[in-house]
Amino acid sequence: xxxxxxxxxxxxxxxxxxxxxxxxxxxxxxxxxxxxxxxxxxxxxxxxxxxxxxxxxxxxxxxxxxxxxxxxxxxxxxxxxxxxxxxxxxxxxxxxxxxxxxxxxxxxxxxxxxxxxxxxxxxxxxxxxxxxxxxxxxxxxxxxxxxxxxxxxxxxxxxxxxxxxxxxxxxxxxxxxxxxxxxxxxxxxxxxxxxxxxxxxxxxxxxxxxxxxxxxxxxxxxxxxxxxxxxxxxxxxxxxxxxxxxxxxxxxxxxxxxxxxxx
Numbered sequence: 068x069x070x071x072x073x074x075x076x077x078x079x080x081x082x083x084x085x086x087x088x089x090x091x092x093x094x095x096x097x098x099x100x101x102x103x104x105x106x107x108x109x110x111x112x113x114x115x116x117x118x119x120x121x122x123x124x125x126x127x128x129x130x131x132x133x134x135x136x137x138x139x140x141x142x143x144x145x146x147x148x149x150x151x152x153x154x155x156x157x158x159x160x161x162x163x164x165x166x167x168x169x170x171x172x173x174x175x176x177x178x179x180x181x182x183x184x185x186x187x188x189x190x191x192x193x194x195x196x197x198x199x200x201x202x203x204x205x206x207x208x209x210x211x212x213x214x215x216x217x218x219x220x221x222x223x224x225x226x227x228x229x230x231x232x233x234x235x236x237x238x239x240x241x242x243x244x245x246x247x248x249x250x251x252x253x254x255x256x257x258x259x260x261x262x263x264x265x266x267x268x269x270x271x272x273x274x275x276x277x278x279x280x281x282x283x284x285x286x287x288x289x290x291x292x293x294x295x296x297x298x299x300x301x302x303x304x305x306x307x308x309x310x311x312x313x314x315x316x317x318x319x320x321x322x323x324x325x326x327x328x329x330x
Contacts, residue, residue: 072101072264073122073232078131080117091117092128093288099281101136104258104265106275106296109285109307115268118285119236122266123155124148135232153181156225156263160237162217164224166209170201173209173220177227195223198260199253215246222253226261233257233265239274247271251278272311276300284308 078095081088091114099105109115120126122133124140132141138151164173171192178188196202199219209217218238225233235254239247255278258265267278275282275296283293284307291305303309 071098072136073097073099073266074132074134075122076132076134078118078121078133079129080114080121080126081129091288092121095131095288095290097283097290097293099264099266101264102258102262103281104255104267104279106267106269106279106282107285108269108272108275108282108311110270112287113285113307114288115270115285116236119234119266119268122232123157123234124152153177153228154231156228156230156233158218158221158225158233158235158238160240162209162214162221164209164217164220168208169205170196170207170212170220171205174223174227177224181228191227192223195226198226198257199223213246214242215249218242218246218250219253222250222257226257231264233263235265235267235269237269238267240269240271247274248277254278272315276315284311 075095075097078092079090080092081090083089095118107115107118117126121128122135128141132139134140135151135155138154140148140151143151165176168176174192174195175188178191183191192205193202196205199222201216201219201223204212204216212220221238233254239250242250251274254265257263267274269275279296281294282296282299283290284299284305285291286305286307292299292303292308299308300312303312
């Protein structure tokens, strides 16, 4: 793995509301290796979504920097930023798909925007649908798909422009456990086959435990802990990590209910 492929330094971001400025990110520092599947865990309001929007250039930080490979994205022209965004794939909790388009049309959309010709679009879409195991659904509309299939369409669309990085913002939160597992297996397979760096933003500890080698814990806009998943699970050093691990253990201990029936 290439060390320091993604470098975030002293990242600050505030938003103004009726009561004044609210500081959401308070000096984030992170360094990620190329090809890693890296997890960022935190409770609601910790700043996870703001962090991911700073990583893909949708939010401009108040100060600090984000570098991905050779691209410094926090101090660049609009043209350069638009080019950079094509190299960042994004998958969402609510899928963000077009109900009026078929599976093919949804995956083709970013390629159409990028100006690909029809033959290249068709070849690329067919390649991606095979990768996410949806070739048989190419002409289906969104209402004909399950939640897991919709997320696979979202993943295929995120990969359309050959990104270097894939950002996942709570992408499995709306899915049942079995479907979550299949989507995570797909992301791990994509990581192996394409060498993509994947960042999983989530509040689901099991997602981190199953998918990631390394992780960071976000608490009130600050990275309070980072390291290997094994280290943090075995010896959590922050209040957030300890609470996550405690809740995870309590769920595991209480799976036997109703006179020993397993659910």
